Each structure stands twice: as C-alpha cells, then as structure tokens.
Amino acid sequence: MDTKARIIPIANALKPVTPLDDAPAPQGGSLADRRGRRVRDLRISVTDRCNFRCVYCMPKAVFDHDYAFLPRTDLLSFEEIVRVARIFVDQGVEKIRITGGEPLLRKHIENLIEQLAKLPVELTLTTNGSLLVKKARALKDAGLHRVTVSLDGLDDAVFKRMNDVDYPVSDVLDGIEAAAAAGLAPIKVNCVVKRGSNDDQILPMARHFRHSGHILRFIEFMDVGSSNGWRMDEVLPSAEVVARIGAEFPLQAIDANYPGEVAGRWRYADGGGEIGVISSVTQAFCASCTRIRLSTEGQLYTCLFAQGGHDLRSLLRQGTTDQALESLIARVWRGRDDRYSEIRSAATELPTGAAKIEMSYIGG
Numbered sequence: 001m002d003t004k005a006r007i008i009p010i011a012n013a014l015k016p017v018t019p020l021d022d023a024p025a026p027q028g029g030s031l032a033d034r035r036g037r038r039v040r041d042l043r044i045s046v047t048d049r050c051n052f053r054c055v056y057c058m059p060k061a062v063f064d065h066d067y068a069f070l071p072r073t074d075l076l077s078f079e080e081i082v083r084v085a086r087i088f089v090d091q092g093v094e095k096i097r098i099t100g101g102e103p104l105l106r107k108h109i110e111n112l113i114e115q116l117a118k119l120p121v122e123l124t125l126t127t128n129g130s131l132l133v134k135k136a137r138a139l140k141d142a143g144l145h146r147v148t149v150s151l152d153g154l155d156d157a158v159f160k161r162m163n164d165v166d167y168p169v170s171d172v173l174d175g176i177e178a179a180a181a182a183g184l185a186p187i188k189v190n191c192v193v194k195r196g197s198n199d200d201q202i203l204p205m206a207r208h209f210r211h212s213g214h215i216l217r218f219i220e221f222m223d224v225g226s227s228n229g230w231r232m233d234e235v236l237p238s239a240e241v242v243a244r245i246g247a248e249f250p251l252q253a254i255d256a257n258y259p260g261e262v263a264g265r266w267r268y269a270d271g272g273g274e275i276g277v278i279s280s281v282t283q284a285f286c287a288s289c290t291r292i293r294l295s296t297e298g299q300l301y302t303c304l305f306a307q308g309g310h311d312l313r314s315l316l317r318q319g320t321t322d323q324a325l326e327s328l329i330a331r332v333w334r335g336r337d338d339r340y341s342e343i344r345s346a347a348t349e350l351p352t353g354a355a356k357i358e359m360s361y362i363g364g
Contacts, residue, residue: 033336040290104131117143132175153201210272217276238277260290286339303338
C-alpha cells in the first residue's frame, strides 16, 4: 500500500482556518469543526492486519499473500498512542474505541488497554471475535469496558463465504459468550448487510439475539475504500431491515443514547431487547458525526471516507511538545468540513488513480 499518497503535509494542516459563515453553534465543548460538530469519539487502529478476508473490507483479490502490510517500525508504539489519546481527552474526547484490522492480533494489546484505561473515558474495542475466548478475561482485567463483535450471519456457509477464510460461526459465538462472562457488556454484535449475499440472515440473527442481553446492529454495505467492489444495488436500506424484523417482532423506535450516536435504535415491543441500524448510505448522519480516527501508523483522519490524513507520527518522533500537538489537532478539527455521505453521488467519484482509505487501515 502506498501510504505517501494519503498523507497531508503538516504545513497544510497548520494553515489558518476560515469558519463557515453559516456554521451552527458547537454541540457542547469548546473544540468544534466548521459545521459545529464537537470532537467526542477517537478511534484508534492498532494494526492493519486481519485473520479474516471479509468481502466488504479485505477481499482476497487485493489482500493476498503478496500484499505488503505495514512493517512493525511504522506502527505507533503503545506509548505514542497513549500520548495522543491523552491530548485528545484534554480536547474533549469522551470515548476511545480500539480497532484494526483485527486489534487482538496486536501483541500484548492488553498492555495498551491498561494504559488507556487510566484516562477518564469510555474504552471499547471492535473485534471479529476469533480471539475473544483467549483474550476476553485479560482485556476486562486490563480495564476495557466493553466489546463490539462483527458477525455477518449465523448460517455457517453464509458466514464462511463472508469471511472467506472458512472460519466457523460457532467460534465467534463462543467468543461472544466469553466476553459476556468476563463482564464486557453490553456486547454489540454488528452485521454488515450485503444484498444477495447475507440479507437472508437478518431474521435468523434477530431470532437468535432476542432476549440475549446483547445489542444486534445491522450496517448498510458502504463504499469505504476502493477495493471492495461497492455497488449501490447491493445496499439493503436499513428501513427494509427494520421492516423485515418488525413484521415478525413488532418494534418501537427509541431515542439515541447521546448526541451523535450513529445507530438508529429500536426495541422489541415484548421486551426482548434492542436492535440498531446504521444507515450511512440511505440516511446520512454526517451532520452529527463526532468521530476522528488515528491510523495504525499515526495518520489522523477526519472522515471514514477520507483520501488523505495528517501526519502525527513524524511529529511524535521529532520531539514535538504536547502543546504543539494539541494546537495541530485543534486546527485539524476546526478545519473539518467532511460530509461525504450527505453528498454521495457522481460528485464524490474519485479521479482516475485516486483511492480512499481502506477500512482495514483506518478501522470501521
């Protein structure tokens, strides 16, 4: 992967920011972007590697045996990650999510969790669940609050087709139960729905996780990156997901837990629990997005659909002070004007040869 094309020079990040004349008031906190969105959520990718080859994220045709993953020396160290995280917390971040790739592949990940757990934030992690049986207790003991597990179907044939490495459903379900036993709850179970591939799993998933205490969420197939062959006709709108489930189990809409929550929330009328839908394609939530992302090698991204990032690693390794880093981060966020999902159309098509950041590199 050619990372040089993705990096915005620091000099550009330090240019003065001109606020939008019609920018709304900040949604709370002092650090707000050009559309009044405050920074609340920091997502930290700790590895670009994964042991799955999900068709919507790391298809084998691209991420094969010859694919050049980042060398270890390019990855941010745990100390560097914690330093950046601490600065973000001082800027108003209330939640940190550890992502990948598959974050549990990063050696001694529980040591990083232990250090981050000292910060006054909600600390979560997203995983494919394959290593949770081994890692759940250590993660909880280190201070992790909860996990989100990706699971794209209950039928073994469907799930193996989606992960493309012949990994069985039963092992992920065992991982979910191990996480629950360790106290990493409430567990969220994320299912990316791709029409014609796994949309027949919506109802089986709903039936299975009702009354489980876990929160099942369905995510529209998104055009993240440039390698997953995204097509609009393979997007199953969240409204149809809700309709399918509601036809068997009546649902009631419920309010968001906090401003900027991306999932629309529904509960079973009979008290069977809660489901969520994430509708980035059909019901864009750019207007309330409070997320910023730190990549595996220290690039800062203000949007999941970004083409370029801001290089923090160079500054970290050049002895830059915390004050200077804080100033850069503030300028990057205050200059943020991203709203890709709101304007997704021919206008967002990339020039020939250009590419968006891959989900495996920036985290979902």
